[in-house]
Amino acid sequence: MFIDYYKVLGVDKKATEQEIKSAYRKLARKLHPDLNPNDKDAKRKFQEINEANEVLSDPEKRKKYDQYGENWKHAEEYQNAGQYQGQPSDAGRQTFTWSQGEGEFSDFFESLFGGMGGTGRGRQIKYRGEDYSAELHLDLTDAFETHQRTLTLHGDKIRITIPAGIENDQTIKIAGHGGKGRNGGPNGDLYITFKIASHPKFRRSGNNLYTTVELDLYTAVLGGEITVNTLNGKVKLKVKPETQNGSKIKLKGKGFPVYKSKGEYGDLYITYMVQIPVDLTEKQRELFTELSKSQK
Amino acid sequence: MKSENMISATEFCECHHIEISFIDSLKEQGLIELASIEETQYIRASQLHILEKIVRLYYDLDINIEGIDAVINLLQRMEDMQHEIVLLKNRLRLYEEPEESEY
Numbered sequence: 001m002f003i004d005y006y007k008v009l010g011v012d013k014k015a016t017e018q019e020i021k022s023a024y025r026k027l028a029r030k031l032h033p034d035l036n037p038n039d040k041d042a043k044r045k046f047q048e049i050n051e052a053n054e055v056l057s058d059p060e061k062r063k064k065y066d067q068y069g070e071n072w073k074h075a076e077e078y079q080n081a082g083q084y085q086g087q088p089s090d091a092g093r094q095t096f097t098w099s100q101g102e103g104e105f106s107d108f109f110e111s112l113f114g115g116m117g118g119t120g121r122g123r124q125i126k127y128r129g130e131d132y133s134a135e136l137h138l139d140l141t142d143a144f145e146t147h148q149r150t151l152t153l154h155g156d157k158i159r160i161t162i163p164a165g166i167e168n169d170q171t172i173k174i175a176g177h178g179g180k181g182r183n184g185g186p187n188g189d190l191y192i193t194f195k196i197a198s199h200p201k202f203r204r205s206g207n208n209l210y211t212t213v214e215l216d217l218y219t220a221v222l223g224g225e226i227t228v229n230t231l232n233g234k235v236k237l238k239v240k241p242e243t244q245n246g247s248k249i250k251l252k253g254k255g256f257p258v259y260k261s262k263g264e265y266g267d268l269y270i271t272y273m274v275q276i277p278v279d280l281t282e283k284q285r286e287l288f289t290e291l292s293k294s295q296k
Numbered sequence: 297m298k299s300e301n302m303i304s305a306t307e308f309c310e311c312h313h314i315e316i317s318f319i320d321s322l323k324e325q326g327l328i329e330l331a332s333i334e335e336t337q338y339i340r341a342s343q344l345h346i347l348e349k350i351v352r353l354y355y356d357l358d359i360n361i362e363g364i365d366a367v368i369n370l371l372q373r374m375e376d377m378q379h380e381i382v383l384l385k386n387r388l389r390l391y392e393e394p395e396e397s398e399y
Contacts, residue, residue: 025357028357029359032357034349034352034353035353035371037371037375167382167383168382168386168389169382169385170382175345184311198389205387206386206387
């Protein structure tokens, strides 16, 4: 597919070298991956402007692009005929060192100019490897404890430690586990985003957990002791007499572990849901009627 | 002090084709910390990522050292805010999802 490099940089076809340089630098400051971490759209656009600059800032390449750009398929014939004698020139050009590994240039660029890389700062570029992104799905109980997982990525096994208390949608960086660098450049990084599934009984907000506990009417009215489940075991609770439906209690330190703070936990909030008895016996109905009358 | 997990500032500069004076300026501005062992300056592995980012910002985008300092601080603030957004989104999810009633 033909790419209009002039349009990519937002310059006229008659733009001077200085105008191209200026347009490129302006866009690069906006889209550079260092200034737009985790923004795939910016990264893609940055690649586009890098490619456009690679061509338009080099007089030889620009000439070839202007001549054959839209009919780039004929460029190969042109080259085969030995008429293209140009060599890449470094003079006055600059291409940024952030790259995306093998997929750095478009098919259009590769067809027109071959797989030649750019040059920057007047030297051979050390290409940083591509950053990889991955999603890891966990249950809430998985995120409750620090544990290790082995991931297989592009055939390589990577063992990572997942700290307790990791948040849903939180991304962690595993430095150096992205794509391999080229020309001695550093490897890219691996970004893992955690997706934590909802739990049927516990809801999480930050480090606090919320749950609902059913309470029979008699214990709610008269008080008593119940056993409730937490994420790390059962606990016995004293229920105050005349506990209202919907009332809440807090169990300090029984919530979710605080991320990277060993031994620290949030709180567990319990909402009581009082159960009204059903299928009453005749005797029970009489007693409730009696109770009802005693209220008048 | 051992020089394990460290790279000498000279080696780093040779590898990136930059002047050692650039590293000195960063140190003076407090942007990086260097370890000094037997009169040789070393960069800790933990500092490499930020240093490489600074090199790219300086040489690729022509941002001066004072500007880089501001950019790094703003990026940190942005990262903090992104983390806060994640927390707030997760909290919002509590109100958006229907209440489970399997208990």
